[in-house]
Amino acid sequence: MSLAISPAARDALENWLAQARALGGAADNTLTAYRTDVVDFIAFLTAHHAEPQGLAPLARVGTPDMRAWMAQLRGQGVSPRSVARKLSAVKSFYRWLAEREGFEPTAVLSMRAPKFQKKLPRPLSxxxxxxxxxxxxxxxxxxxxxxxxxxxxxxxxxxxxxxxxxxxxxxxxxxxxxxxxxxxxxxxxxxxxxxxxxxxxxxxxxxxxxxxxxxxxxxxxxxxxxxxxxxxxxxxxxxxxxxxxxxxxxxxxxxxxSFATHLLAAGGDLRAIQELLGHASLSTTQAYTAVDQVHLMRVYEATHPKAG
The missing domain is CATH 1.10.443.10 (Intergrase catalytic core)
Incomplete structure (x- = not known):
């Protein structure tokens, strides 16, 4: 890490993580993932530009740098879901760093994450x-x-x-x-x-x-x-x-x-299930509605007199 990041950049990273813990309530596992993703990004920039990445070089990151980084990830076989997660961590760090250091982070923040198919939960009967x-x-x-x-x-x-x-x-x-x-x-x-x-x-x-x-x-x-x-x-x-x-x-x-899907199938309210699961976003819970729709369609096709 010391070879890839200057002391100033390392201090900035730790300060950002400390704020994410204190103000955002981020869990330890989340903070570990954030640190790994951002360090890996800066390590890429170090190799890409053949020089250590301090605060000034980080502020100069452009669209070609971002494209080269994401191309490398894809070349390494990193899944679109994982690329999206890494990009999200880098963007979050850059929002904080840009406000602190007074530079424009458009090249980083405008980079689009790759599309991926969200995996639906597979409940048991x-x-x-x-x-x-x-x-x-x-x-x-x-x-x-x-x-x-x-x-x-x-x-x-x-x-x-x-x-x-x-x-x-x-x-x-x-x-x-x-x-x-x-x-x-x-x-x-x-x-x-x-x-x-x-x-x-x-x-x-x-x-x-x-x-x-x-x-x-x-x-x-x-x-x-x-x-x-x-x-x-x-x-x-x-x-x-x-x-x-x-x-x-x-x-x-x-x-x-299965707990969530069976509640939903029995007529449970989506927002109530969201609270029971502890999902921060309703969109996370809504994945279960897709699972339930699959079940409903199977029942419909198997039992409706005109379905055949």
Missing amino acids: EDAAREIIGVVEAQAADGWIGARDAAVVTLLYGCGLRISEALGLTGGDLPLGETLRITGKGGKERIVPVLPVARSAIDVYLRLCPFPPEPQAPLFRGARGGALNPRMIQKVTEKARLQLGLPATATPHALRH
């Missing part, structure tokens, strides 16, 4: 979601670990939690009531209902778990009592998927998608 929970519990060698895995997976499907949100729960969240306050991406808080089946699954886990809950300790423990690694839940879900003959898309995150 209701039966498949229930079967995964059952198999996850049954396949564990130790009873308390099976109960733990089943409780986590039940929260993903029953409450629409991200895996990081479920594993972020602590003993201080107990006892679970009818609702749960979740802190999601960007520090955004939301209230989610907790179904009786989820409370029951957690009660079973707590009765069997050899590590008593502590207010500041993770609710879900690893085999040795530390925080449960999300990779463990991914592994047990993958094993259950293979046993049930489900597609590779049957991941822990697919259970969250």
Whole structure:
């Protein structure tokens, strides 16, 4: 990084990231991605111009530089979605830097991201979601670990939690009531209902778990009592998927998608589902309407007397 960026540019990058954390509430993973994307961009400029990129050279970036950078990304096989994400990070940095340093960032901000097809969520059927929970519990060698895995997976499907949100729960969240306050991406808080089946699954886990809950300790423990690694839940879900003959898309995150899609299919309001999922933008939640439309068309074609 030091070879590609001058101390002044490095300080500017860190100040921008600090502001994104403080004012924008950006999550640590997001900030890491921002830093990587901007550093990679400046490293490209360093190689492209054969000189270190300080603040003055960064202010002189033109349209040919931007086109050359994006052409290199495409040549490296970077997907259009990832190119768009990288460009978004660079634009965000340049908006801040241009205001701070007093230059015109038109060449950067006017660059268009490549078009890409947004991937629609692939939900599981209701039966498949229930079967995964059952198999996850049954396949564990130790009873308390099976109960733990089943409780986590039940929260993903029953409450629409991200895996990081479920594993972020602590003993201080107990006892679970009818609702749960979740802190999601960007520090955004939301209230989610907790179904009786989820409370029951957690009660079973707590009765069997050899590590008593502590207010500041993770609710879900690893085999040795530390925080449960999300990779463990991914592994047990993958094993259950293979046993049930489900597609590779049957991941822990697919259970969250299934939660939303099944609510929508049952007549749930889109804005209410947006709140339950913790989506900052309604457009993110609207992807589920496309999934539901596919289901509705299949039902229509299979059952309407004039459809054939």
